[in-house]
């Protein structure tokens with residue numbers, strides 16, 4: 001269902017709170033994959049706070065929607081979402097990366113309530129999602145599987161093997177989402193390994209391609225609706241995003257794939273996040 | 289050795305992988321057949337150092353490890369000597385079919401320098417821990433498998449790998465290692481263990497991060513317990529130095545192996561095979577990760593947690609000294 005303005009304000013506020021929590025988690029962890037967390041947080045906010053049927057009281061509920069974080073390195077992005085949802089105490093975030101903690105750089109399904117699959121080796125999530133999708137059809141379950149991938153990750157052949165099969169089986173209950181922040185680890189995607197024409201690649205694999213601004217909550221939610229209502233082809237949402245979105249010095253800079261912050265930088269992040277979201281909230285209300 | 293010498297000055301400034309990058313770049317200066325390949329981990333693995341000096345000799349294949357190893361094999365078919373670097377977990381598992389079929393089967397001259405080995409990327413969790421690679425790689429025919437003890441030994445291993453024809457797998461750690469060697473000037477030869485501490489009461493055979501810890505433990509055993517422990521740096525896992533193992537069996541009859549790896553299939557297993565085939569039994573203990581996916585944490589903490597830090601080696605050595613073994617050579621009554 002499309003979101004209304006009230007939903008928008010709620011979600012935008014939630015995204016702001018989660019951005020703050022991500023920064024703090026990186027500090028507690030000592031360091032972390034912050035750039036790709038901030039590019040994906042708006043998408044995860046809509047999924048976890050608007051779209052997905054989940055129950056934090058019952059994390060293993062069989063008919064829940066699934067979220068497969070294929071770009072598994074953004075544990076510091078997803079763990080705050082799950083903690084905030086109530087899957088486990090927020091206090092756990094303070095132990096992130098500590099020896100013996102349940103929370104490490106790449107999250108472990110057997111230790112993190114609410115996590116649908118362990119990940120960290122890129123290119124694994126889409127095959128897992130296909131497996132969930134096909135098994136759901138077989139078992140006559142109607143849950144959906146949302147798979148979030150990095151764009152650098154799209155270099156992996158295994159991802160395209162799954163794309164081919166998703167299309168072959170018309171597994172429309174799998175919704176593929178690419179965080180197209182145009183950055184990977186050694187540089188910008190088009191410099192390290194060109195992906196363009198990216199949309200055409202997905203089209204030629206038989207997908208309904210929905211290209212959006214991945215920081216616009218209306219567009220994210222509409223894209224998901226459109227994916228749900230398309231039944232003749234599987235859908236992929238290509239979300240154009242900015243790595244490090246919301247913090248000026250990190251924004252669109254691949255050097256902030258992985259970072260650590262001292263107290264001063266941490267405060268700067270929090271200030272930037274506030275002003276980034278304040279502007280958006282004010283603009284949204286101005287449209288009343 | 290290829291004429292490149294490095295000293296402790298370099299090893300205090302540069303991490304083990306940075307020393308690898310430097311050695312490779314120096315080798316490349318002398319040998320135009322050397323090229324480098326990585327898969328979006330040029331910076332992390334430090335093979336990127338080569339690209340800073342020779343941008344046209346470093347190929348970044350994007351995050352695509354199967355293509356990475358297949359491409360390297362193709363280059364080797366055409367006479368180049370490709371050095372390939374990615375994390376050990378991806379080198380040994382993500383593209384294993386390519387390593388097996390394209391590289392080892394064809395006996396191609398590809399040098400795989402895998403970083404972030406063992407539990408050295410401790411906080412990253414199981415998807416980035418690599419405690420299976422020695423077991424896997426050891427079973428690849430044609431492949432030489434080396435685990436250097438520190439940065440200086442890495443410089444030697446990289447040069448030796450270049451000088452040797454055929455595929456080589458070198459596994460190094462993330463970050464800095466405890467220093468075992470002050471310079472590259474010692475007897476490094478592929479397939480020959482290096483004795484770091486003399487002893488006849490028991491032998492500690494170690495590789496990689498285990499070596500410094502074994503030597504420290506041997507010093508304590510000598511000074512506190514009066515136990516004389518021989519320490520062997522078994523930097524080459526394959527071909528394993530049978531002679532050194534058999535000598536240890538004969539001389540000391542007590543053996544402990546130490547590796548930053550699952551105790552299944554790696555150094556401990558390689559030593560056990562030689563020992564078992566010798567027909568002589570020994571008090572024997574393998575230290576390493578006890579066939580489990582590790583918890584997360586700092587490398588040092590994890591080695592302590594699983595009992596292969598200095599303290600773990602000490603208590604195992606003391607235990608083994610208490611094992612009932614006869615002084616004579618009559619093994620008949622030992623069941």
Ligand SMILES: Cc1ncc(C[n+]2csc(CCOP(=O)(O)OP(=O)(O)O)c2C)c(N)n1
Pocket residue numbers: 035036037039071073120121122123149150151152153154179181183184185243257327328329351353378382
């Ligand atoms: C198979 C595999 N190869 C390499 C890595 C190391 N790695 C972690 S993140 C990353 C870059 C990811 O880029 P992208 O998918 O674009 O993610 P984002 O920029 O959204 O964080 C790499 C190469 C990995 N985790 N898995």
